Amino acid sequence: MLASQKDFNNAVSQVKLLKEDPGNEVKLKLYALYKQATEGPCNVPKPGMLGFINKTKWDAWNALGSLSKEAARQNYVDLVSRLSASSESPSPEAPAADRKQPESDSLVVTSEDGITTIRLNRPAKKNALTTQMYRDIIAALQAASKDESAITVLTGSGDYYCSGNDLTNFTHLPAGGLEEMARSAAALLRDFVNCFIDFPKPLVAVVNGPAVGISVTILGLFDVVYATDRASFHTPFSHLGQSPEGCSSYTFPKIMGSSKAAEMLLFGKKLTAQEACAQGLVTEVFPDGTFQKEVWARLKAYSKLPPNAMRISKQIIRNREKEKLHAVNAEESSVLRERWQSDECMNAIASFLSRKVKL
Numbered sequence: 001m002l003a004s005q006k007d008f009n010n011a012v013s014q015v016k017l018l019k020e021d022p023g024n025e026v027k028l029k030l031y032a033l034y035k036q037a038t039e040g041p042c043n044v045p046k047p048g049m050l051g052f053i054n055k056t057k058w059d060a061w062n063a064l065g066s067l068s069k070e071a072a073r074q075n076y077v078d079l080v081s082r083l084s085a086s087s088e089s090p091s092p093e094a095p096a097a098d099r100k101q102p103e104s105d106s107l108v109v110t111s112e113d114g115i116t117t118i119r120l121n122r123p124a125k126k127n128a129l130t131t132q133m134y135r136d137i138i139a140a141l142q143a144a145s146k147d148e149s150a151i152t153v154l155t156g157s158g159d160y161y162c163s164g165n166d167l168t169n170f171t172h173l174p175a176g177g178l179e180e181m182a183r184s185a186a187a188l189l190r191d192f193v194n195c196f197i198d199f200p201k202p203l204v205a206v207v208n209g210p211a212v213g214i215s216v217t218i219l220g221l222f223d224v225v226y227a228t229d230r231a232s233f234h235t236p237f238s239h240l241g242q243s244p245e246g247c248s249s250y251t252f253p254k255i256m257g258s259s260k261a262a263e264m265l266l267f268g269k270k271l272t273a274q275e276a277c278a279q280g281l282v283t284e285v286f287p288d289g290t291f292q293k294e295v296w297a298r299l300k301a302y303s304k305l306p307p308n309a310m311r312i313s314k315q316i317i318r319n320r321e322k323e324k325l326h327a328v329n330a331e332e333s334s335v336l337r338e339r340w341q342s343d344e345c346m347n348a349i350a351s352f353l354s355r356k357v358k359l
């Protein structure tokens with residue numbers, strides 16, 4: 001479900017309470033989304049050259065094209081929520097030693113040689129993502145976006161990269177029951193994926209083994225994906241009674257074409273590392289024996305490149321897609337919220353938990 005009018009009104013009030021000025025670019029974006037959400041697509045005449053400020057505002061509004069009022073309202077609410085969170089986070093440029101450590105040791109964050117590494121560290125459970133790990137990854141990405149490192153890496157400990165969402169997350173029912181669980185999981189999913197969409201520095205996945213579910217879908221939001229030849233890429237959403245997330249319903253068809261994407265996202269076809277590379281999801285595959293050595297040597301060299309140039313180049317490559325990606329993320333999260341309450345999904349999870357099925 002997209003943000004309600006009430007969520008939107010709250011966000012409009014929240015903007016006035018921001019502790020830090022978000023800067024002109026963001027204010028312009030807020031203005032454009034507000035106009036789109038309240039009046040719909042821009043159909044007023046373009047101001048003349050002399051009204052420079054009005055023309056800039058008109059351009060920003062007009063750039064939203066035919067984005068629906070509902071999607072604009074959602075994007076506005078998401079943007080305000082990110083601004084509120086970052087204005088409450090610790091001071092920028094916090095050196096690595098002062099970085100707030102994750103709540104649990106299932107995530108290890110280190111910073112060295114210009115590279116911040118976020119390592120999934122739950123090898124006995126194939127690095128399945130607990131609710132706390134999603135929160136810790138969000139915090140780690142927010143910190144990495146402001147630290148002094150040039151590049152950020154996500155990788156895993158042990159033989160797996162990540163087995164996706166921890167299916168036991170679904171067994172911790174809150175007081176509000178299944179509906180409340182689905183609502184809060186959808187909100188967490190949206191915040192989690194938004195952090196990848198907005199991440200401002202080069203983001204690299206070092207895929208050290210098989211990858212499942214959300215750890216595969218978000219790869220479309222990374223800048224570079226290096227994989228060992230032992231890796232595989234599996235999105236068994238239909239098997240689980242679920243639907244795609246991580247913006248993969250948009251990025252996968254773009255990356256590999258709609259029929260290859262459908263084989264993965266509808267039928268759960270598992271790709272080898274070589275296949276994923278041939279289809280553009282993976283940048284390069286390395287022999288497992290030399291994977292770590294070769295990849296880290298390369299990343300260390302890249303991390304010495306001028307960081308501002310890399311950030312700006314990433315902005316040019318990614319920025320025009322951001323509004324679209326936020327809208328896709330909102331829609332996918334809302335569809336999943338319904339799916340998680342379906343019998344198909346409940347049966348599939350019960351089946352995994354009772355060990356009847358292995359994907």
Ligand SMILES: CCCCC/C=C/C(=O)SCCNC(=O)CCNC(=O)[C@H](O)C(C)(C)COP(=O)(O)OP(=O)(O)OC[C@H]1O[C@@H](n2cnc3c(N)ncnc32)[C@H](O)[C@@H]1OP(=O)(O)O
Pocket residue numbers: 124125126128129134163164165166167168185186188189212213214215236237240242245352358359
């Ligand atoms: C809030 C945001 C939601 C975002 C929505 C995300 C969706 C997804 O990510 S969908 C994908 C979910 N993942 C799966 O369906 C994978 C389930 N796991 C498996 O099929 C298998 O465990 C395997 C293929 C990943 C590995 O098989 P195998 O090598 O035989 O190893 P084990 O099954 O013995 O696993 C060891 C240990 O780890 C536990 N485990 C592995 N993955 C998960 C998981 N995703 N969730 C919970 N637990 C997992 C497994 O149960 C074993 O535990 P023990 O039996 O206690 O040793």
